[in-house]
Amino acid sequence: MDNKERLRFFKDRKLIGIDPGKAGGIAVYSIDKRRLIEVVKMPEAPQDLLGFLRIYKYNSVCYLEKVGGLPGMGGSAMFNFGKGFGWLEMALLSLKIPNNEVIPARWMKSLSLGVRGHKTKTEWKNKLKIEAQKLFPDVKVTLCISDALLILKYGVKQEGYEICLQK
Secondary structure, three states: OHHHHHHHHOOOEEEEEEEOOOOOOEEEEEEEEOEEEEEEOOOHHHHHHHHHHHOOOOOEEEEEOOOOOOOOOHHHHHHHHHHHHHHHHHHHHHHOOEOOOOOOOOOOHHHOOOOOOOOOOOHHHHHHHHHHHHHHOOOOOOOHHHHHHHHHHHHHHHOOOOOOOOO
């Protein structure tokens, strides 16, 4: 999406759903136009992250997934994940975007997604991707953006709105 297209949403009330991490994503929804504005894979550089969020800083509220260290994640990987999460927090803070942190279990339960149980990580992630695709049938949903879309859906629900299926 280019900046000319983004200007159409400048004054809209917006919700942002963020799945942090290198394999995460960001989804932006217009409450006023009742449609998904943009969804992107997580920017790799902190400057790119800040630049993207700056576009949507006015009239926005963010729902950011709060995750800790993951089983099997080495010390170096955990450090890098934490650094990236810190970049997200600082970008939101500096842009004055209100931020609601939500743990995965809470947003998944709210959306009635069930629990991972005995599914492999790949099976579980594919299930979440399918659920995101149902919500946004016109979006090419990838594993990188699927959780961001679902976190966005959680935020829309928390704010008392509904997702309007894209047509």
